[in-house]
């Protein structure tokens with residue numbers, strides 16, 4: 723069977739992507755299958771640039787088709803921050819909780835109508851003879867206090883539009899059907915189907 727490497731060390735992203743890619747005629751490998759690889763530095767100033775950098779690098783070292791995600795949270799009140807710096811909003815080694823606590827703190831007293839935010843995901847696929855990049859967006863708002871225990875990252879403080887619960891209060895299936903990563907994966911699936919059914 724043909725193989726596809728998920729170019730991420732984030733276990734939560736791996737779990738979500740594996741479920742969303744079920745049904746593709748391909749074996750999904752994770753970076754655990756390649757011990758000793760150095761992490762790819764995310765030093766480009768766009769999500770698209772970082773996703774492409776990760777997919778290119780993992781394709782180069784594994785010689786296999788690679789899929790990489792780079793995601794960010796863009797908060798209207800913060801003029802689009804933290805954006806590309808989402809994972810280190812509260813500092814270089816900040817935990818998920820440190821990050822969302824800082825966000826709630828920075829937005830203390832901000833009224834409901836100014837709490838809009840969106841998650842954006844850039845998903846890059848690199849394989850011999852092809853480089854493809856797609857985007858997925860999920861619009862919503864930053865709630866006043868954290869709710870829920872599912873998911874990861876900013877899930878306890880992000881409520882997607884049209885729902886009264888946060889990502890962290892939803893089932894995995896519901897989150898995947900609405901999320902930025904879910905939308906990007908849906909756009910990427912036909913590209914992957916086409917690639918793996920011809921090569």
Ligand code: IMP
Nearest residue numbers: 791792793794795808809874875876877
């Ligand atoms: P990166 O794509 O690995 O740079 O991750 C950016 C950061 O965005 C992660 O560390 C998470 O904090 C956050 N993030 C990305 N996707 C999600 C999500 O689906 N839910 C909550 N937080 C997320």
